[in-house]
Amino acid sequence: MPADQASVRRANLSLVLRHLREHGPRSRAAVAAGTGLNKTTVTSLVAELQARGLVREGGPQHEGAVGRPGLALALRGSTVAALGVEVNVDYIASFATDLGGRILIDRRLSFDAMGSSPEHTLAHLAGVIKDAAGDLDGLGVTLAGITIAVPGLVDVGRGRVGVAPNLGWHDVPIVGHLRRSGLPEVPITVDNDANLAALAEYTSGVAAGTPDLVCLTGEVGVGGGIITGGRLLGGADGFAGEVGHIMVDPAGERCGCGRVGCWETKVGLAELVRAVTPGHAYRTHLRDPEERLAEIEQRLDAGDPRAAGAVAEVARWLGRGAAILVNLLNPRVIVLGGYFARLAGLLIPLAAAELGRVGMSDPARRCRFAASDLGFGAASRGAAGVVVERVLSDPTTVPIRAAPPLHQPHGRR
Amino acid sequence: MPADQASVRRANLSLVLRHLREHGPRSRAAVAAGTGLNKTTVTSLVAELQARGLVREGGPQHEGAVGRPGLALALRGSTVAALGVEVNVDYIASFATDLGGRILIDRRLSFDAMGSSPEHTLAHLAGVIKDAAGDLDGLGVTLAGITIAVPGLVDVGRGRVGVAPNLGWHDVPIVGHLRRSGLPEVPITVDNDANLAALAEYTSGVAAGTPDLVCLTGEVGVGGGIITGGRLLGGADGFAGEVGHIMVDPAGERCGCGRVGCWETKVGLAELVRAVTPGHAYRTHLRDPEERLAEIEQRLDAGDPRAAGAVAEVARWLGRGAAILVNLLNPRVIVLGGYFARLAGLLIPLAAAELGRVGMSDPARRCRFAASDLGFGAASRGAAGVVVERVLSDPTTVPIRAAPPLHQPHGRR
Numbered sequence: 054m055p056a057d058q059a060s061v062r063r064a065n066l067s068l069v070l071r072h073l074r075e076h077g078p079r080s081r082a083a084v085a086a087g088t089g090l091n092k093t094t095v096t097s098l099v100a101e102l103q104a105r106g107l108v109r110e111g112g113p114q115h116e117g118a119v120g121r122p123g124l125a126l127a128l129r130g131s132t133v134a135a136l137g138v139e140v141n142v143d144y145i146a147s148f149a150t151d152l153g154g155r156i157l158i159d160r161r162l163s164f165d166a167m168g169s170s171p172e173h174t175l176a177h178l179a180g181v182i183k184d185a186a187g188d189l190d191g192l193g194v195t196l197a198g199i200t201i202a203v204p205g206l207v208d209v210g211r212g213r214v215g216v217a218p219n220l221g222w223h224d225v226p227i228v229g230h231l232r233r234s235g236l237p238e239v240p241i242t243v244d245n246d247a248n249l250a251a252l253a254e255y256t257s258g259v260a261a262g263t264p265d266l267v268c269l270t271g272e273v274g275v276g277g278g279i280i281t282g283g284r285l286l287g288g289a290d291g292f293a294g295e296v297g298h299i300m301v302d303p304a305g306e307r308c309g310c311g312r313v314g315c316w317e318t319k320v321g322l323a324e325l326v327r328a329v330t331p332g333h334a335y336r337t338h339l340r341d342p343e344e345r346l347a348e349i350e351q352r353l354d355a356g357d358p359r360a361a362g363a364v365a366e367v368a369r370w371l372g373r374g375a376a377i378l379v380n381l382l383n384p385r386v387i388v389l390g391g392y393f394a395r396l397a398g399l400l401i402p403l404a405a406a407e408l409g410r411v412g413m414s415d416p417a418r419r420c421r422f423a424a425s426d427l428g429f430g431a432a433s434r435g436a437a438g439v440v441v442e443r444v445l446s447d448p449t450t451v452p453i454r455a456a457p458p459l460h461q462p463h464g465r466r
Numbered sequence: 467m468p469a470d471q472a473s474v475r476r477a478n479l480s481l482v483l484r485h486l487r488e489h490g491p492r493s494r495a496a497v498a499a500g501t502g503l504n505k506t507t508v509t510s511l512v513a514e515l516q517a518r519g520l521v522r523e524g525g526p527q528h529e530g531a532v533g534r535p536g537l538a539l540a541l542r543g544s545t546v547a548a549l550g551v552e553v554n555v556d557y558i559a560s561f562a563t564d565l566g567g568r569i570l571i572d573r574r575l576s577f578d579a580m581g582s583s584p585e586h587t588l589a590h591l592a593g594v595i596k597d598a599a600g601d602l603d604g605l606g607v608t609l610a611g612i613t614i615a616v617p618g619l620v621d622v623g624r625g626r627v628g629v630a631p632n633l634g635w636h637d638v639p640i641v642g643h644l645r646r647s648g649l650p651e652v653p654i655t656v657d658n659d660a661n662l663a664a665l666a667e668y669t670s671g672v673a674a675g676t677p678d679l680v681c682l683t684g685e686v687g688v689g690g691g692i693i694t695g696g697r698l699l700g701g702a703d704g705f706a707g708e709v710g711h712i713m714v715d716p717a718g719e720r721c722g723c724g725r726v727g728c729w730e731t732k733v734g735l736a737e738l739v740r741a742v743t744p745g746h747a748y749r750t751h752l753r754d755p756e757e758r759l760a761e762i763e764q765r766l767d768a769g770d771p772r773a774a775g776a777v778a779e780v781a782r783w784l785g786r787g788a789a790i791l792v793n794l795l796n797p798r799v800i801v802l803g804g805y806f807a808r809l810a811g812l813l814i815p816l817a818a819a820e821l822g823r824v825g826m827s828d829p830a831r832r833c834r835f836a837a838s839d840l841g842f843g844a845a846s847r848g849a850a851g852v853v854v855e856r857v858l859s860d861p862t863t864v865p866i867r868a869a870p871p872l873h874q875p876h877g878r879r
Contacts, residue, residue, distance in 0.1 A: 265702040288796020383701020
């Protein structure tokens with residue numbers, strides 16, 4: 054098949070699959086009418102989608118269908134899974150859904166990436182992926198692809214992490230490395246954690262559908278994902294949104310990255326932990342961020358003035374950094390992820406006041422903070438979403454599992 | 467004509483006009499073949515474009531045409547003019563081109579907008595526009611529209627300036643005001659100066675065609691226009707790119723806007739003038755920016771250490787602010803406009819070194835500074851470009867000047 058004919062076929066497979074996903078079960082005739090494709094083409098496309106396990110026949114007829122019902126086709130969403138995995142400073146998160154959006158895996162394991170070599174972290178990551186793949190296999194679903202979220206600058210095309218300061222990674226060819234670890238033979242890609250979290254927020258979070266938003270990850274590092282005009286802002290190399298190392302205070306403290314006064318040194322989780330519990334420096338006591346937050350919340354509940362002061366200081370700097378984002382990008386919503394979301398009730402009023410004071414008044418007035426409800430799983434959820442999107446855009450990435458079934462024309466039933 | 471039929475007609479008029487602009491003089495048959503429209507439709511569209519004075523018949527046949535030449539059609543670019551006007555702190559600039567891109571007006575007049583009331587400035591602006599319209603009339607071209615560039619937050623849809631800090635404007639309904647000033651009855655729009663300058667740089671400047679660039683205006687105020695993925699980044703309200711009032715130094719000086727440590731207080735022209743010639747505060751001695759720069763350059767040439775130190779300090783803060791843009795937006799080029807371009811030879815090496823020190827290394831390494839060659843006219847040039855684009859997108863905005871000529875079919879010549 055010539056290249057252009059193959060790409061037309063891919064586009065039409067995608068069209069039929071998205072149509073069934075959006076409109077629910079319906080007959081071939083209804084698919085043909087709804088997509089503008091002719092019936093012969095639809096029949097051939099459906100046969101291929103069935104062979105790839107993406108569409109099934111005999112689903113319940115869609116309500117409101119008129120006339121003699123044909124054999125209804127439906128998205129076989131439950132047979133294909135998308136896996137997203139996030140490596141962060143102190144945990145590895147996995148999230149898997151089927152094509153219908155059902156959540157199959159949503160877990161987070163503590164892991165000290167900061168204190169581990171890249172090789173050790175990658176070996177551990179490969180183990181987490183194998184476990185997830187095994188679980189999906191046990192559920193009888195086919196893994197369609199894997200996307201890895203990393204808090205750093207990612208060369209998406211080459212599958213490499215350029216630099217991930219908080220992981221201590223420099224030029225790590227993560228996809229090539231995982232390929233050699235005996236993982237399932239499916240497409241593997243890597244992307245920036247905050248960009249993936251922003252996609253998750255845009256598709257299914259508290260600001261879903263807002264075309265201009267910024268998503269901030271609140272971890273040890275602080276990343277940003279920018280959606281502008283309904284699209285992810287990548288920049289020339291996909292490196293955009295690196296908010297954590299913006300210099301907000303030339304007279305500030307030295308950051309882990311070697312620079313001075315980075316935003317992260319004001320609002321990162323490590324800084325908050327240090328300020329609330331000076332005896333417990335972040336590196337020396339490995340714990341999950343949820344545990345650390347529980348301790349901070351306990352102290353806040355107990356009226357510890359040091360804890361309250363530290364949170365207020367974070368809120369003030371959150372507002373100041375947000376003012377930069379608002380002046381430059383004019384977003385409608387700034388979604389607070391990670392630990393920011395957990396402390397949102399305390400952070401947002403103070404941060405909003407500071408944003409109003411420091412930001413340009415018109416865009417600041419029209420922008421609100423919103424606490425993410427996706428928790429620490431936003432990036433892995435967004436990563437799984439990228440895989441789902443890839444399958445919907447190119448169903449041929451899912452292998453053929455059976456010979457295409459012979460189609461029974463309606464007249465011969 | 468029903469609304470949708472009218473919009474199809476507009477789109478087809480636009481298609482034919484752009485086709486002739488891009489491909490040069492050619493026959494109706496060639497236009498039909500090149501656009502996919504049928505010949506009868508092309509004949510009708512061409513008749514309307516001729517009546518609007520946008521297309522003429524009998525131009526030289528395009529080289530390389532084969533077969534019996536038809537009557538060649540050509541863009542009548544020289545009969546329609548687009549006018550862009552920029553109001554800034556110490557000047558009003560006008561720029562006019564015809565549709566073919568020939569420059570008809572390019573001038574800048576000193577004007578103390580800072581020391582004038584909005585009413586006085588608007589009256590002066592109306593006078594400048596009337597003069598330009600008179601000159602265009604004298605050249606025998608039809609004015610198709612006017613776009614005004616303003617250094618502030620603009621509500622494009624309502625034709626209002628929300629706030630222009632350096633002009634002292636708050637909520638000025640500029641388009642409505644100009645409409646009542648007896649100007650030509652053509653479409654008038656208003657937009658942010660830096661956004662318009664960015665469009666000019668993207669279409670015809672030193673970084674023309676670079677899909678990810680930031681353009682900085684270097685005036686008393688510092689504005690930013692952001693092109694990302696080949697599109698102007700507007701944000702939710704069109705307010706994006708307000709770089710001048712980003713707080714870069716919490717311990718810095720108070721800005722004219724009332725905030726502290728704005729980038730403008732470090733790199734704006736007023737700050738440089740103050741640092742080089744402390745006796746000549748900006749407001750007290752009205753002069754054109756070119757004159758001020760000539761004085762600064764003279765002192766630099768004479769080896770004045772105060773001038774050299776002041777320029778070095780501006781360069782350092784230019785690099786620091788650029789690091790914010792680079793971390794957030796990952797542009798390939800930062801175009802320096804206005805006075806930055808005039809001093810680029812001194813500013814760029816120091817600013818680039820500071821960007822390398824403060825910015826994330828991967829995006830910083832892949833981003834370069836470039837001096838604009840559009841001078842102080844970039845925003846007015848971009849404004850004229852917006853008018854040209856509007857005519858090309860909707861030729862019906864140019865009035866019909868004559869009854870459509872009867873078309874002579876080729877066979878009857």
